[in-house]
Each structure stands twice: as C-alpha cells, then as structure tokens.
Amino acid sequence: MKSFIVLFTATAKEFIRDRSGLFWTFALPIAFIFMFGLIFSGDNQDIPFEYILPGILAMALMQLGLFGAMQFLALRERNVLRGLSITPVSRAALLGSEVLVRLLTAFVQAAVILSIGIAVFGVEFANPLHEIAILVLVGAAAFVSLGYMLICFVSTIDGGSGLAQVVQLPMMFMSGIFFPVELMPEFVQPVVRFIPLKFLADALREVMSGMGADFPLAVNVGLLTLFLGCTLLVTLKFWRWE
Amino acid sequence: MQTPCIEVKNLYKHYGDIKAVDGIDLSVQSGTVFGVLGPNGAGKTTTLETLLGLKQRDGGMVRILGFDPEKDQAALRHKVSAQLQAPAVFGRLTVKELLRLFASFYHDPLPSEEVLQMVGLQEKQKAPCDSLSGGQKHRLAVALAVAANGDVVFLDEPTTGLDPQSRRQLWDVIATLRHRGRTVVLTTHYMDEAEQLCDQLVIIDAGRIIARGRPRNLLDEHFPHDVLEFDNPGFGDATLARVGELPAVADWSRETGGRVVLHSRQASATIEALQRFASEEGRRISDITMRRASLEDLFLKLTGRMIRQ
Numbered sequence: 001m002k003s004f005i006v007l008f009t010a011t012a013k014e015f016i017r018d019r020s021g022l023f024w025t026f027a028l029p030i031a032f033i034f035m036f037g038l039i040f041s042g043d044n045q046d047i048p049f050e051y052i053l054p055g056i057l058a059m060a061l062m063q064l065g066l067f068g069a070m071q072f073l074a075l076r077e078r079n080v081l082r083g084l085s086i087t088p089v090s091r092a093a094l095l096g097s098e099v100l101v102r103l104l105t106a107f108v109q110a111a112v113i114l115s116i117g118i119a120v121f122g123v124e125f126a127n128p129l130h131e132i133a134i135l136v137l138v139g140a141a142a143f144v145s146l147g148y149m150l151i152c153f154v155s156t157i158d159g160g161s162g163l164a165q166v167v168q169l170p171m172m173f174m175s176g177i178f179f180p181v182e183l184m185p186e187f188v189q190p191v192v193r194f195i196p197l198k199f200l201a202d203a204l205r206e207v208m209s210g211m212g213a214d215f216p217l218a219v220n221v222g223l224l225t226l227f228l229g230c231t232l233l234v235t236l237k238f239w240r241w242e
Numbered sequence: 243m244q245t246p247c248i249e250v251k252n253l254y255k256h257y258g259d260i261k262a263v264d265g266i267d268l269s270v271q272s273g274t275v276f277g278v279l280g281p282n283g284a285g286k287t288t289t290l291e292t293l294l295g296l297k298q299r300d301g302g303m304v305r306i307l308g309f310d311p312e313k314d315q316a317a318l319r320h321k322v323s324a325q326l327q328a329p330a331v332f333g334r335l336t337v338k339e340l341l342r343l344f345a346s347f348y349h350d351p352l353p354s355e356e357v358l359q360m361v362g363l364q365e366k367q368k369a370p371c372d373s374l375s376g377g378q379k380h381r382l383a384v385a386l387a388v389a390a391n392g393d394v395v396f397l398d399e400p401t402t403g404l405d406p407q408s409r410r411q412l413w414d415v416i417a418t419l420r421h422r423g424r425t426v427v428l429t430t431h432y433m434d435e436a437e438q439l440c441d442q443l444v445i446i447d448a449g450r451i452i453a454r455g456r457p458r459n460l461l462d463e464h465f466p467h468d469v470l471e472f473d474n475p476g477f478g479d480a481t482l483a484r485v486g487e488l489p490a491v492a493d494w495s496r497e498t499g500g501r502v503v504l505h506s507r508q509a510s511a512t513i514e515a516l517q518r519f520a521s522e523e524g525r526r527i528s529d530i531t532m533r534r535a536s537l538e539d540l541f542l543k544l545t546g547r548m549i550r551q
Contacts, residue, residue, distance in 0.1 A: 013339070086318070
C-alpha cells in the first residue's frame with residue numbers, strides 16, 4: 001500500500017508537469033465549449049447548448065482514457081517495464097496508479113467543463129451532480145479500459161497513437177456528440193446507434209439536460225458497462241508487460 | 243575460500259544463428275569487482291541481461307546468491323540492483339525525487355544526498371530527469387543502482403561516453419562499493435578501467451571467454467617481460483650487442499630514430515646495469531622509459547585485433 005501511494009504521487013506529479021498532456025486534457029474541451037457556445041448563441045439556436053455540453057464532456061473523457069494508455073505503451077516499448085521487473089518497483093502498482101490518476105483527472109475535467117457551462121452559459125442541470133459523477137466514472141473507466149485494450153495489439157509507439165486516432169475520430173463524428181445522429185444519412189444510422197461513445201454521450205445528455213435518446217438511460221448505462229467489461233476482459237486476456 | 247556469490251556454468255544465448263553468448267562459465271567471489279571485457283558486440287550486455295534474468299537463457303546454469311534469477315526473481319529484487327534505463331519512467335520528476343522514489347522501494351537504501359554526492363549530481367538534484375545530458379542520465383542510472391544498497395550491483399558500461407573527470411568519479415564509486423563489501427559486476431571496453439578496478443576479469447570475444455584471471459596475473463602470464471626504451475647515446479654495433487647481454491635482458495632490438503628497445507625479465511636490475519654500463523663506456527642515458535603491457539596489448543595478442551575496431 002505504501003509503495004502504491006509513493007508511485008501514485010510520482011505518477012500524479014508526472015501528469016501535472018506534462019504541459020502538452022494538460023493542454024489536450026483541459027484546453028481542448030474548453031476551446032470546444034466556447035466555439036460551439038458562440039456558434040449556437042443568439043439567433044442561431046439550431047442545436048441548443050444543453051445538447052452540446054454533455055457531448056463535449058463525453059469527448060473529453062474518451063480522449064483522456066484512450067491516450068492515457070499511450071504513456072504505458074511507451075514505457076513498454078522502450079523496455080523500461082522490463083527493466084523494472086528486476087527491481088522491487090511493482091509494475092502492477094505503476095499501472096494501477098496510472099489508471100487512478102486518469103480516473104481522478106476525469107472528475108477534474110468534468111468539474112471544469114460543468115463549471116464553465118454554469119458560469120458562462122447559465123446551464124442548469126436536470127439531475128443532481130452525484131448522478132453525473134457516477135456516469136463520469138463509468139465513462140472514464142470504459143475508455144481507459146479501451147485504451148489499454150488497444151495497446152495490447154500494437155508493438156510500436158507510433159502504431160499505438162495511430163490506432164487510437166483510427167478509433168477516436170469516427171467515434172467523435174458519428175456518435176452524435178456535436179449534432180444529432182438523425183441528421184446523418186439513413187444507411188449509417190443502424191451502425192451509429194451502437195457506438196460506445198454514443199452510449200456515454202446520450203446518458204450524460206439525459207442526466208445533465210433531461211433530453212431523451214434512442215435508448216432509455218438504464219439501457220445506455222448498461223451498454224456502457226458491458227463495453228467496459230468486454231474491453232477489460234480482452235485486455236486481461238492479451239495483456240503483456242514486455 | 244569463500245563461496246562464490248555468482249556462479250555461471252555453460253551459459254548460452256542465441257538469436258537465430260547468432261551466438262550472442264556461446265558457453266560462458268563465471269565464478270564471482272563476493273566483495274570483489276568483476277570485469278567483463280570485450281569489444282562492442284562481443285556479448286557483454288547480453289551476458290549481463292541473461293544473468294539478471296532480463297533475457298531468457300537458452301542453456302546453462304546461473305546462480306546469484308544461490309538463486310536462479312529466472313525462477314526466483316522475487317528473492318533477488320532487494321539484493322541485486324542494476325544500472326538500467328529507469329530514468330525514462332518519470333522524466334518529469336527531478337533527479338532527487340526519482341532517486342528518493344526508487345530508494346523508497348528498498349529495505350535499506352543509501353541516503354539520496356550521499357548517492358548524489360558519489361556520482362557528482364548534487365548540482366542537478368532539482369533538475370527534471372528529462373533535462374539531463376546523456377552523461378548525466380548515465381550517472382543517474384548508476385546512482386539508482388547504487389542507492390538500492392544491495393549485495394550485488396551490475397553496471398553495464400558505466401563510464402561509456404563520460405568525460406574523464408566523471409569517469410574518475412565513477413571509478414571512486416566502484417571502489418567505495420567494493421570497500422563496503424559489495425560485489426560489483428561491470429562490463430567495459432576500456433582496458434585501463436578494467437586494469438584499475440577489477441579484482442578478476444574475463445575477456446569476451448564473439449560470445450566466448452578468451453582469457454580470465456587477475457589483470458596483473460594475466461599480463462604477467464602473457465607478457466613476462468617489461469619493455470624498456472632509450473635513445474641510443476652513440477653506441478656502436480659491438481657495444482649494443484653487449485647491452486643485449488646485460489642482466490635480465492631477454493631480447494633487444496633497434497627501432498627507427500635511434501631508439502633501442504630491451505625486453506627485460508626484471509626492469510630494475512636491467513636499468514641499474516644499463517646505467518653502470520653506459521658510464522663505463524663514458525656515455526649517459528637519461529631518457530629510459532618503461533612500458534608495461536596493457537590489457538589492450540593482451541587483447542591484440544589474443545585476437546589479432548584492436549579492441550576498439
């Protein structure tokens with residue numbers, strides 16, 4: 001336990017001192033909020049801000065999870081993890097502290113995004129904050145798990161970030177986080193319905209803004225949890241330290 | 243006779259057709275500095291990594307402190323440390339933070355201040371690890387291995403790429419470890435380093451051991467004679483022939499530029515006799531230089547190649 005705390009502290013320091021990481025984690029979602037906030041303000045109310053905000057939160061959580069695993073991939077591919085195997089530093093504890101730092105960051109991210117929504121755009125939430133918090137946790141866990149699953153199947157750092165991009169870009173544009181899926185062509189709709197990011201975005205939208213979606217809230221949360229379970233199982237099956 | 247702290251029998255590690263380690267036997271006594279010498283690509287690092295269990299061996303037996311590092315890794319974690327690329331883990335931590343982090347995992351680590359002093363990184367203690375130069379990172383890696391304060395320390399080319407001052411500093415670190423009863427296994431392709439530091443050494447070439455022993459003994463065995471050189475003070479051929487008959491002279495020759503080279507079984511006796519002989523002849527020899535054979539010469543003799551080719 002003591003060694004976990006020590007590693008966790010080091011991992012957290014490492015994360016906080018990573019300027020470019022912080023930029024992607026915080027600056028990007030904030031920029032998106034203001035961009036969409038300004039586009040759809042005043043006369044242009046095609047897509048209400050209450051629709052956009054949960055989508056941006058979902059996107060931020062996905063990126064946090066997906067790209068967090070890339071740090072670990074780099075350690076693995078540079079043989080750092082192999083070297084650690086002969087020291088008393090526990091690699092599992094190192095991985096655990098990485099995951100914990102990500103999950104905690106998810107809450108900070110959510111707090112920042114929600115605060116801006118309230119303070120700048122006067123958003124009011126349909127449900128209490130703790131319900132949003134639970135969704136944030138499940139969503140972050142699901143995408144952290146997806147990230148670690150992906151790095152099981154690549155053996156270079158470039159391959160890892162490429163794969164992460166291939167996974168995240170379609171999810172971002174096809175899951176209706178910025179505009180309703182109904183606006184997309186008919187033939188993609190059946191596929192789009194089952195994009196994991198959509199489960200999270202729809203669930204968040206229902207809890208935060210009271211907007212209904214394709215599936216009821218319980219189904220979305222269930223599907224998201226199922227996705228978390230599946231990625232976790234695959235990760236455990238194919239995980240390698242070296 | 244102590245029991246050996248590291249025992250290796252018939253170690254093999256092959257990559258396809260390449261025999262990186264091709265049947266190596268080692269026996270390292272505890273409390274000594276053991277050198278693995280050889281040119282780049284001779285199999286030194288692979289040997290070390292296989293000893294540590296970082297690479298799986300294809301054959302042979304390895305015992306460190308009585309444990310097999312492949313099977314009993316857990317038992318050795320606190321007792322054996324190695325200079326590795328660990329600084330890459332937390333590049334944004336400062337030197338001191340990283341050292342403290344690693345030290346905290348060991349039962350009885352050395353104080354960070356002391357280790358920083360030993361490797362000469364005190365002034366960099368607040369610098370992020372990522373900002374260090376190559377040589378400084380190297381020293382940090384050594385510092386992490388030293389901080390563990392285990393019984394056995396493996397150092398892989400600890401001084402490669404360091405400036406002369408830092409090299410000396412690391413030599414002091416190794417001497418300190420030895421003084422404290424630690425066992426040090428180091429690889430190097432610097433022959434002077436091996437000669438200075440090692441109690442025992444093996445010379446490896448193409449995955450095989452081509453010589454082993456105490457550095458001094460090895461040299462005495464292969465180069466029983468000291469080499470003396472001086473400028474010919476004007477001796478004629480007949481006089482030079484008599485120089486060749488002086489006490490302990492095994493061989494002599496004339497080099498270009500008027501230098502005379504003597505191979506002596508006992509340098510002091512030959513020098514004394516030479517001086518007396520010269521004054522009897524009414525000459526003065528003032529520039530006798532003595533050169534002892536180095537491990538570099540030995541490697542050349544054994545393989546026909548220079549070590550850094």
